[in-house]
Amino acid sequence: MARIVMKFGGTSVANVERIRQAARHVKREVEAGHEVAVVVSAMAGKTNELVGWCTEASPMHDAREYDAVVASGEQVTAGLMAIVLSDMGVQSRSYAGWQVPIRTDDSHGSARITDVDPKNLDERMSSGWVPVVTGFQGISDKNRITTLGRGGSDTSAVAVAAAVKADRCDIYTDVDGVYTTDPRIAPRAKRLERVSFEEMLEMASLGAKVLQTRSVELAMAQGVRLVVRSSFEDPNAGDAPGSEWGQTGTLVCDEEEIMEKQIVSGVTLARAEAKITLRKVKDKPGVAASVFGPLADARIVVDMIVQNISDDGQITDITFTVPDSEFDKAMKVLKSAPDLEYESISGSKGGAKISVIGVGMRSHAGVAASMFRALSDKGINIQLITTSEIKTSVLIDEEYAELAVRALHTYYGLDKADAQ
Ligand code: ADP
Ligand code: ASP
Ligand code: MG
DSSP: OOEEEEEEOGGGGSSHHHHHHHHHHHHHHHHTTOEEEEEEOOOTTHHHHHHHHHHHHOTTOOHHHHHHHHTHHHHHHHHHHHHHHHHTTOOEEEEOGGGTTEEEOSOTTSOOEEEEOOHHHHHHHHTTOEEEEESSEEEETTSOEEEOOTTTHHHHHHHHHHHTTOSEEEEEESSSSOBSSOTTTOTTOOBOSEEEHHHHHHHHHTTOTTSOHHHHHHHHHHTOOEEEEETTSOTTSOOOTTOTTSSSOEEEEOGGGOSSOOSOOEEEEEEEEEEEEEEEEEOSTTHHHHHHHHHHHTTOOOOOEEEOOOSSSSEEEEEEEEEGGGHHHHHHHHHTOTTOOOSEEEEEEEEEEEEEEOGGGGTOTTHHHHHHHHHHHTTOOOOEEEEETTEEEEEEEGGGHHHHHHHHHHHTTOSOGGGO
């Protein structure tokens, strides 16, 4: 007998029939003798609709009320899942975040989980019931509903799995695992049998939305075994021989558990990156702080940063990226920053960040160089470059983003054999 947390994403609970299909997966695990807790997202498209309503009501709405509105989507699916499970003969009860409780800080809209009380869930599970928990939400110490940022149900599931000491956290979604790149962009993408926490963390934070970045951080810190798998598979197909969790999927695990290390394991794409350049700022201590301090105070997340070496040691140029949605705000903040002197400021929206990721890069030189070559062969101009130990990222024109992903995917030999 194992303890399993099963999380179902938006497309897996998109309507009552899909919820029934997801519930069949739950029933299978319960009938196999496992103790199960379920975490659900809102129905596909629901959260976008709720966010839209908040903006329509007032573009400058209070973040506490935003959370009260957008958290409601998960409450609907948790209740429906409990109804459907009970109807199938599986005893089940829904829990909103505050009923567990899942405690968070009070950064409304992107709150962090501080604690999950396992008591209620433990009691239900050990007496053969299936608690169904709303993903994406919690309660602050000021007693208000919070939400965890888009895609946050993955993080709820991992936090619940850690709290109830689950043997595994299964993330059911609309793809049957983590792929070498987004299969919607590159049909030749291959499913990875296993991927290390570190690579998954980079992939998630660089644009692969299959798992929320924080869920991977938390799973790594808490040692939660994470499996990404499909809710669209036949729930009663029977176990695939030798598989630890039954059917196909990807295990996210420690690097030591992966035998065959690829140099490059994945390619990611993040759209809507805006670029801002400050020309002729003084090249002296404190200048970077006077640029990025005001942006941080305005809670604008800056991503890639490049500062030129100045010829004369007097002046330099600084270029960096922010999300397209923050571009206007960032320009405004910089134009009115108190201690910042520069000759001109310019920028544009519509960039895309393409990254290649792999733990093998630690021991292989030349990956960045070969990436630049592969892009230049396609006539794609690189605007900015950043690297870390296991990834290289470039900023390019969004128009060429998908072409670049497919070209790099082929270049690093990641294409599926039967698709060539
Ligand atoms: P859910 O609603 O179940 O949380 P998401 O839409 O958040 O699902 O995440 C699943 C989607 O992530 C897939 O449909 C796929 O298009 C996308 N995706 C992006 N990169 C990858 C990748 N490397 N592997 C698998 N899926 C990916
Ligand atoms: N429903 C939330 C969202 O769409 C959380 C999630 O799906 O993980 O962002
Ligand atoms: Mg998701």
